[in-house]
Amino acid sequence: MNALELRILKEGTVKPGNVLKVDTFLNHQIDPNLLEEMGREFCRRFEGTPITKVLTIESSGIAIAYPVARMLNVPLVFAKKTQSLNLDGDLYVAEVHSYTTKKDNRVIVSKKYLSESDRVLVIDDFLANGCALQALISIVESAGATVEGCGIAIEKGFQEGGWRIRNLGYRLESLAIVDDMDAVNGTITLREQ
Amino acid sequence: MNALELRILKEGTVKPGNVLKVDTFLNHQIDPNLLEEMGREFCRRFEGTPITKVLTIESSGIAIAYPVARMLNVPLVFAKKTQSLNLDGDLYVAEVHSYTTKKDNRVIVSKKYLSESDRVLVIDDFLANGCALQALISIVESAGATVEGCGIAIEKGFQEGGWRIRNLGYRLESLAIVDDMDAVNGTITLREQ
Numbered sequence: 001m002n003a004l005e006l007r008i009l010k011e012g013t014v015k016p017g018n019v020l021k022v023d024t025f026l027n028h029q030i031d032p033n034l035l036e037e038m039g040r041e042f043c044r045r046f047e048g049t050p051i052t053k054v055l056t057i058e059s060s061g062i063a064i065a066y067p068v069a070r071m072l073n074v075p076l077v078f079a080k081k082t083q084s085l086n087l088d089g090d091l092y093v094a095e096v097h098s099y100t101t102k103k104d105n106r107v108i109v110s111k112k113y114l115s116e117s118d119r120v121l122v123i124d125d126f127l128a129n130g131c132a133l134q135a136l137i138s139i140v141e142s143a144g145a146t147v148e149g150c151g152i153a154i155e156k157g158f159q160e161g162g163w164r165i166r167n168l169g170y171r172l173e174s175l176a177i178v179d180d181m182d183a184v185n186g187t188i189t190l191r192e193q
Numbered sequence: 194m195n196a197l198e199l200r201i202l203k204e205g206t207v208k209p210g211n212v213l214k215v216d217t218f219l220n221h222q223i224d225p226n227l228l229e230e231m232g233r234e235f236c237r238r239f240e241g242t243p244i245t246k247v248l249t250i251e252s253s254g255i256a257i258a259y260p261v262a263r264m265l266n267v268p269l270v271f272a273k274k275t276q277s278l279n280l281d282g283d284l285y286v287a288e289v290h291s292y293t294t295k296k297d298n299r300v301i302v303s304k305k306y307l308s309e310s311d312r313v314l315v316i317d318d319f320l321a322n323g324c325a326l327q328a329l330i331s332i333v334e335s336a337g338a339t340v341e342g343c344g345i346a347i348e349k350g351f352q353e354g355g356w357r358i359r360n361l362g363y364r365l366e367s368l369a370i371v372d373d374m375d376a377v378n379g380t381i382t383l384r385e386q
């Protein structure tokens with residue numbers, strides 16, 4: 001069992017509506033020691049893959065993607081969720097529906113930061129229905145760049161996102177896959193990897 | 194001149210409305226090598242200060258604060274800008290007006306992640322009028338915790354935020370202070386430190 005899996009079992013809590021809260025270490029308070037471990041594990045899994053850029057999406061993806069980019073010694077680009085007044089010029093755009101905030105978001109990346117020659121590792125915190133990850137993949141492909149793989153911290157194995165992404169032929173590595181969770185008794189069942 | 198100052202002079206661009214764009218290395222694309230340098234410089238400036246937690250605000254603050262927290266071996270907490278459905282329980286709340294997005298934001302931190310015993314280093318990317326930083330300081334003080342200092346990547350020295358924060362008695366360290374910038378001819382003048 002890796003460090004993230006152990007931490008989920010120790011500190012993760014389940015809320016109604018298939019919400020897994022990992023706020024104590026991953027997406028409100030962050031434990032840098034854990035994220036360094038996770039970064040090393042992503043690098044181990046994608047060892048030998050030529051990667052020129054790490055792409056993630058604000059906000060929770062940034063801290064997870066940062067150590068990966070640092071260890072690979074490549075730039076990190078984070079997609080933004082709304083069109084900021086500060087982002088001028090040509091943009092890659094994709095639409096994504098957030099089930100957490102119940103809003104449709106526009107995901108944007110400036111064309112300056114992805115090009116045809118880029119080989120991209122896409123990193124995000126959660127994979128559930130796959131909408132956010134598909135938006136990031138679509139942005140990479142709009143740029144004519146190559147998706148070398150996707151690295152996810154926590155995949156909800158009982159939702160269709162993982163199946164959908166793998167079925168499209170992308171390499172997807174999830175550090176933890178939750179096969180079942182129960183808000184009533186608080187149990188979290190992880191898939192053996 | 195430190196690494197950030199050199200990079201601002203090399204790649205920063207000035208847009209009308211006092212906008213300094215540093216998207217190539219700081220807040221859209223991120224250069225991890227630069228951010229590690231900046232992290233070391235923050236640690237050097239706050240050496241000997243007892244710090245138990247680093248606090249920042251999503252999104253651009255996260256990548257800047259992460260290496261600082263890792264080097265200090267303390268947790269990183271990032272304040273959120275809207276009330277997410279996933280954030281339950283008691284919250285510290287402060288209001289902040291963003292001149293970039295022209296919106297009023299509510300800045301929140303779960304009460305679980307700041308307590309009276311915390312000695313907090315507040316980190317953010319930009320300091321202009323000081324609204325965002327004052328919101329973070331107000332959250333730390335609502336928790337009864339101590340603000341040990343504020344670390345800013347880029348202070349706009351021609352706006353009142355820096356003066357206001359220092360005048361309130363807080364220790365404020367800015368890695369780069371822009372004294373003047375001109376959208377017409379593109380010049381950026383940094384304060385000698």
